[in-house]
Amino acid sequence: MSGPNTDYDPVEVAAVSPAEVEAARDAALAAIAAAADLEQLKAVRSEHAGDRSPLALANREIGALPPQARKEAGQRVGQARGAVNKALAARQVELEAENEARILVEEAVDVTLPTDRDPVGARHPLTTGSELIADIFVAMGWEVAEGPVIEAEWLNFDALNLGPDHPARTMQDTFWTEPADNHVVLRTHTSPVQARTMLTRTPPIYVVCPGRVFRTDEYDATHSPMFHQVEGLAIDEGISMAHLKGTLDHFATQMFGEGITTRFRPSYFPFTEPSAEVDLVCFVCRGSQVNDEGETCRTCRGEGWIEWGGCGIVNPRVLQACGVDSSRYSGFAFGMGIDRTLMFRHGLEDLRTLFEGDVRFTTAFGSEL
Ligand code: PHE
Numbered sequence: 001m002s003g004p005n006t007d008y009d010p011v012e013v014a015a016v017s018p019a020e021v022e023a024a025r026d027a028a029l030a031a032i033a034a035a036a037d038l039e040q041l042k043a044v045r046s047e048h049a050g051d052r053s054p055l056a057l058a059n060r061e062i063g064a065l066p067p068q069a070r071k072e073a074g075q076r077v078g079q080a081r082g083a084v085n086k087a088l089a090a091r092q093v094e095l096e097a098e099n100e101a102r103i104l105v106e107e108a109v110d111v112t113l114p115t116d117r118d119p120v121g122a123r124h125p126l127t128t129g130s131e132l133i134a135d136i137f138v139a140m141g142w143e144v145a146e147g148p149v150i151e152a153e154w155l156n157f158d159a160l161n162l163g164p165d166h167p168a169r170t171m172q173d174t175f176w177t178e179p180a181d182n183h184v185v186l187r188t189h190t191s192p193v194q195a196r197t198m199l200t201r202t203p204p205i206y207v208v209c210p211g212r213v214f215r216t217d218e219y220d221a222t223h224s225p226m227f228h229q230v231e232g233l234a235i236d237e238g239i240s241m242a243h244l245k246g247t248l249d250h251f252a253t254q255m256f257g258e259g260i261t262t263r264f265r266p267s268y269f270p271f272t273e274p275s276a277e278v279d280l281v282c283f284v285c286r287g288s289q290v291n292d293e294g295e296t297c298r299t300c301r302g303e304g305w306i307e308w309g310g311c312g313i314v315n316p317r318v319l320q321a322c323g324v325d326s327s328r329y330s331g332f333a334f335g336m337g338i339d340r341t342l343m344f345r346h347g348l349e350d351l352r353t354l355f356e357g358d359v360r361f362t363t364a365f366g367s368e369l
């Protein structure tokens with residue numbers, strides 16, 4: 001660039017000619033209007049308003065013009081640059097607003113979507129049900145006892161007056177473990193916990209034992225090779241069948257509601273004498289044998305009663321085998337299926353729903369108790 005030159009004709013200086021300045025301004029304004037996002041606007045700014053833009057170069061030419069021409073050109077270029085800067089600022093505001101609006105839409109949070117795709121589930125009804133049963137007895141001052149599911153044959157059978165040749169051994173289809181001469185089984189009932197308790201404690205004894213048991217049953221809607229029982233054992237002086245009946249009536253009422261009591265039917269178990277089957281008043285028809293429409297009750301099939309479990313006065317031979325003085329103490333025992341009890345309580349038709357681990361089942365029944 002040269003110094004001031006009085007002979008210089010500004011109209012001849014292409015960069016600052018009205019047509020050039022106008023063209024540069026219009027090109028800039030068109031580019032600004034066309035910029036679709038902030039990124040593009042940034043490029044437009046450096047191209048049309050940056051140091052090397054036509055209008056910046058024109059601005060630099062002005063200094064070399066004679067005073068009169070300089071004024072005119074200065075106004076022209078200044079106005080053009082002003083218009084471009086104003087348009088840039090306006091477009092910037094517009095695009096920023098658009099950008100924000102787009103982010104709001106794109107990043108919008110749908111608060112109605114499920115928050116957790118891995119449902120947490122609930123405690124299993126067998127767990128909560130077993131606890132409920134235990135609580136009913138703990139409230140009467142009983143204790144909860146436990147035993148192993150892999151059990152000595154002697155405790156599962158012999159101690160309970162079921163010697164090797166006792167025909168009643170076949171009442172419980174047993175899973176034996178190998179080698180057979182270890183005499184170890186998967187316990188077929190919770191009754192070995194009776195034996196374990198009597199062997200390790202001195203009377204009075206009041207224990208309840210919920211737990212898993214195993215039998216070689218088919219797996220269907222009412223059977224399973226693994227199921228749950230709850231055992232009760234009371235050993236004290238002067239225990240009679242009346243105590244047993246009162247305890248089971250209380251248990252039934254706590255589980256199923258007022259008016260649901262029990263009846264005994266004579267039965268046989270080697271470990272109790274006398275023995276009984278316990279039935280519950282049908283909690284659907286409440287013993288009336290018919291439903292509201294007068295049809296035969298489907299739950300008890302018109303019996304008015306539902307089978308619940310087995311019970312009896314502990315056979316003195318069992319007391320003796322387990323080191324309890326049978327001349328001083330007597331006792332009662334009972335055992336029933338927890339799964340069956342829960343099926344009644346929740347109106348379940350298929351036992352298998354209790355074992356299949358479907359979280360929808362657990363959430364529906366698990367936390368209720
Ligand atoms: N153990 C018996 C069974 O599983 C039930 C029972 C327990 C019967 C205690 C009497 C006394 O069939």
